[in-house]
Amino acid sequence: MTGGSTTGDDGATAPSTGVSEKRQGWPLWEVFVRSSRGLSHVHAGSLHAPDADMAVRNARDLYTRRNEGVSLWVVPSSSIITSDPDAKGQFFESPQGKDYRHATYYTKSEGVKHL
Amino acid sequence: MTTTAAVEQIEAGEQLFNDLIARDSRIEPRDWMPEAYRKSLTRQISQHAHSEIIGMQPEANWITRAPSLKRKAILMAKVQDEAGHGLYLYSAAETLGTPRDKMSEDLIAGKARYSSIFNYPVLTWADIGAIGWLVDGAAICNQVPLCRASYGPYGRAMVRVCKEESFHQRQGFEILLELANGTPAQREMAQDAVNRWYAPSLMMFGPPDDDSPNSKQSMAWNIKRFSNDELRSRFVGMMVEQVEALGLTLPDADIRFDEETQKWEHGPLDWNEFAEVLAGRGPCNAQRMERRREAHEDGAWVREAAVAYAEKQALKAAQQKAA
Amino acid sequence: MSESSASATRITPGNALRPEDIAASEATPTPDVAEYALWLGDDSLILAQRLGWWISRAPELEEDVALANIGLDLIGHARSFLTYAGHASGRTEDDLAYFRREPEFRSAHLFEQPNGDFARTIARQFVVSHYQWELYSRLMHSSDATLAGIAAKAVKEVDYHRDHGAQWILRLALGTDESRRRMEAGLKLTWPYVGELFTDSAPIDAAGDAAVRPSALRTPFDEAIGAVLAEAGLEVPQVPQAVGGGRAGRHSEHLGYLLAEMQVLAREHPGASW
Numbered sequence: 001m002t003g004g005s006t007t008g009d010d011g012a013t014a015p016s017t018g019v020s021e022k023r024q025g026w027p028l029w030e031v032f033v034r035s036s037r038g039l040s041h042v043h044a045g046s047l048h049a050p051d052a053d054m055a056v057r058n059a060r061d062l063y064t065r066r067n068e069g070v071s072l073w074v075v076p077s078s079s080i081i082t083s084d085p086d087a088k089g090q091f092f093e094s095p096q097g098k099d100y101r102h103a104t105y106y107t108k109s110e111g112v113k114h115l
Numbered sequence: 116m117t118t119t120a121a122v123e124q125i126e127a128g129e130q131l132f133n134d135l136i137a138r139d140s141r142i143e144p145r146d147w148m149p150e151a152y153r154k155s156l157t158r159q160i161s162q163h164a165h166s167e168i169i170g171m172q173p174e175a176n177w178i179t180r181a182p183s184l185k186r187k188a189i190l191m192a193k194v195q196d197e198a199g200h201g202l203y204l205y206s207a208a209e210t211l212g213t214p215r216d217k218m219s220e221d222l223i224a225g226k227a228r229y230s231s232i233f234n235y236p237v238l239t240w241a242d243i244g245a246i247g248w249l250v251d252g253a254a255i256c257n258q259v260p261l262c263r264a265s266y267g268p269y270g271r272a273m274v275r276v277c278k279e280e281s282f283h284q285r286q287g288f289e290i291l292l293e294l295a296n297g298t299p300a301q302r303e304m305a306q307d308a309v310n311r312w313y314a315p316s317l318m319m320f321g322p323p324d325d326d327s328p329n330s331k332q333s334m335a336w337n338i339k340r341f342s343n344d345e346l347r348s349r350f351v352g353m354m355v356e357q358v359e360a361l362g363l364t365l366p367d368a369d370i371r372f373d374e375e376t377q378k379w380e381h382g383p384l385d386w387n388e389f390a391e392v393l394a395g396r397g398p399c400n401a402q403r404m405e406r407r408r409e410a411h412e413d414g415a416w417v418r419e420a421a422v423a424y425a426e427k428q429a430l431k432a433a434q435q436k437a438a
Numbered sequence: 439m440s441e442s443s444a445s446a447t448r449i450t451p452g453n454a455l456r457p458e459d460i461a462a463s464e465a466t467p468t469p470d471v472a473e474y475a476l477w478l479g480d481d482s483l484i485l486a487q488r489l490g491w492w493i494s495r496a497p498e499l500e501e502d503v504a505l506a507n508i509g510l511d512l513i514g515h516a517r518s519f520l521t522y523a524g525h526a527s528g529r530t531e532d533d534l535a536y537f538r539r540e541p542e543f544r545s546a547h548l549f550e551q552p553n554g555d556f557a558r559t560i561a562r563q564f565v566v567s568h569y570q571w572e573l574y575s576r577l578m579h580s581s582d583a584t585l586a587g588i589a590a591k592a593v594k595e596v597d598y599h600r601d602h603g604a605q606w607i608l609r610l611a612l613g614t615d616e617s618r619r620r621m622e623a624g625l626k627l628t629w630p631y632v633g634e635l636f637t638d639s640a641p642i643d644a645a646g647d648a649a650v651r652p653s654a655l656r657t658p659f660d661e662a663i664g665a666v667l668a669e670a671g672l673e674v675p676q677v678p679q680a681v682g683g684g685r686a687g688r689h690s691e692h693l694g695y696l697l698a699e700m701q702v703l704a705r706e707h708p709g710a711s712w
Contacts, residue, residue, distance in 0.1 A: 051428065183704070
């Protein structure tokens with residue numbers, strides 16, 4: 001499932017309400033900002049730009065006016081692949097209840113140092 | 116998908132939506148949502164975005180006349196922020212399915228609304244102070260609770276806007292403070308601006324609760340968290356305290372704290388005027404729309420050129436790849 | 439509202455030489471260096487004033503933001519240069535910006551040119567940013583430490599302006615027939631005022647190693663813009679060069695209106711603080 005999202009960081013648009021006939025507008029891009037070295041790029045929002053070169057420049061102008069970043073990614077919104085929200089159950093049910101994957105599940109070793 | 120399966124899916128979606136609202140969790144773009152929720156949010160967020168964009172104009176008019184270079188830089192940065200806030204909000208609205216072009220077209224065609232406050236003229240430099248202090252102050256009061264709006268993208272956009280806007284109100288307050296402590300002419304300018312912007316800023320919270328038909332539903336959906344009158348009263352309380360620090364007065368003899376309700380009360384507001392401005396008969400409605408339309412139309416050839424260039428480059432890249 | 443370090447909305451003021459730092463410093467230029475600082479400050483101030491008009495009128499909202507960023511950089515440079523210049527005569531940046539008369543300004547005519555359409559604004563910005571980059575990348579080695587410091591910050595910002603200009607030159611020149619026609623016209627209207635930027639005059643000699651000799655910038659400037667224009671399929675306009683005179687206080691007809699608007703409020707309230 002692909003779709004143009006914006007500030008929705010699940011990277012998907014809602015189903016069209018029928019108003020989005022083809023227009024001459026600039027396409028939509030998602031912007032990711034690395035706020036400092038050692039950290040990941042985090043989704044910051046979206047913007048419109050005619051092409052990738054301008055998108056990354058517009059991202060710089062719009063999303064780093066206050067020193068928010070040291071690096072930027074831009075991705076065409078239409079290129080984002082998202083998990084199907086209608087399949088939430090089948091996608092995300094499995095890890096529920098498997099608490100043996102977490103250190104907190106193991107209580108007998110409590111008090112033992114460096115474990 | 117069979118019809119029964121589709122119906123079942125919608126029912127499941129509705130169930131999830133209701134659960135999420137009941138748990139005060141967030142709705143995200145691809146979730147099922149009632150059509151009325153989508154419509155109401157699209158209207159509210161796009162109006163909010165339009166307000167930021169139209170709101171650039173009255174202040175931008177003073178960039179070239181700002182009385183010191185520091186103030187010129189601050190004002191330019193502030194008006195630029197408003198463009199940015201408009202963009203954040205359009206982004207949020209787009210996740211509901213309406214492209215930005217469509218929203219811009221509706222604005223230019225006069226089909227969409229924006230905050231009436233921007234249809235008042237900005238006559239003096241002190242108005243720039245009053246706008247920052249009163250208008251942005253009222254906006255912040257309205258916006259802080261919206262950071263928790265049930266629609267995820269709207270809340271996230273508001274978090275960003277609120278962080279950035281904290282300087283807007285302060286710079287307005289400082290402009291007024293300088294003027295209030297300046298020459299008699301400056302002081303007079305400051306008081307005059309506060310007198311003119313006080314009532315319109317109170318009306319920014321919207322009609323009284325008894326007369327605000329959409330509020331109830333909006334609160335039930337966790338979009339709005341407090342009623343118009345509640346926020347207005349809270350704002351009046353803050354202004355009463357701050358105006359003293361300015362050494363100016365609010366043009367309202369009826370302000371008082373009601374011990375019984377524990378709320379600030381203010382004098383009567385001219386809701387007829389509000390309705391007039393809302394109906395397009397404010398002093399600057401036509402001017403603001405004209406300027407927006409002009410910028411849009413004058414820029415059309417630039418936007419088209421950029422699209423044409425991108426298409427040519429893409430074609431060239433494809434040909435090179437094929438060769 | 440999370441303040442986590444991974445936030446994409448973390449905001450900080452950053453760390454750079456600000457006009458306020460220069461105002462607080464004791465550094466005082468010689469009269470000749472002060473005159474040179476006025477050249478630099480006035481160029482940026484007048485252009486920032488021009489760009490200020492665009493905000494809320496740009497072809498697209500993203501471009502409103504971009505042009506405002508350039509304008510803000512230029513105001514920053516102007517404030518730093520003017521603050522420093524003023525130290526020689528006990529005047530503030532605002533004394534210089536708001537209370538000098540037209541003949542006391544030192545801006546070159548190019549900076550005073552009207553905005554025209556977006557193509558003309560881009561043409562002017564393209565020329566200015568390349569000129570300023572060549573200038574500041576040398577001025578950062580000035581014998582005057584304050585000028586060097588201002589230039590060291592400005593050169594990075596102006597580098598971005600160069601890129602912004604070049605991107606738009608390409609798009610407008612190679613976009614549609616209409617945009618190409620406008621881009622060519624914009625360049626042609628801009629070009630008569632290019633020569634003045636590279637003209638040496640007595641104050642430059644007087645400022646010595648503190649200043650950068652304008653004539654020395656012409657060749658690298660021509661090479662840099664030539665490369666972009668060639669990529670865009672544009673010719674350097676062959677038009678006569680206008681007689682300048684801005685450095686000596688003889689300005690274009692446009693400056694009077696610009697100053698009238700910029701100074702009107704400050705002059706209504708002489709001695710007031712804002």
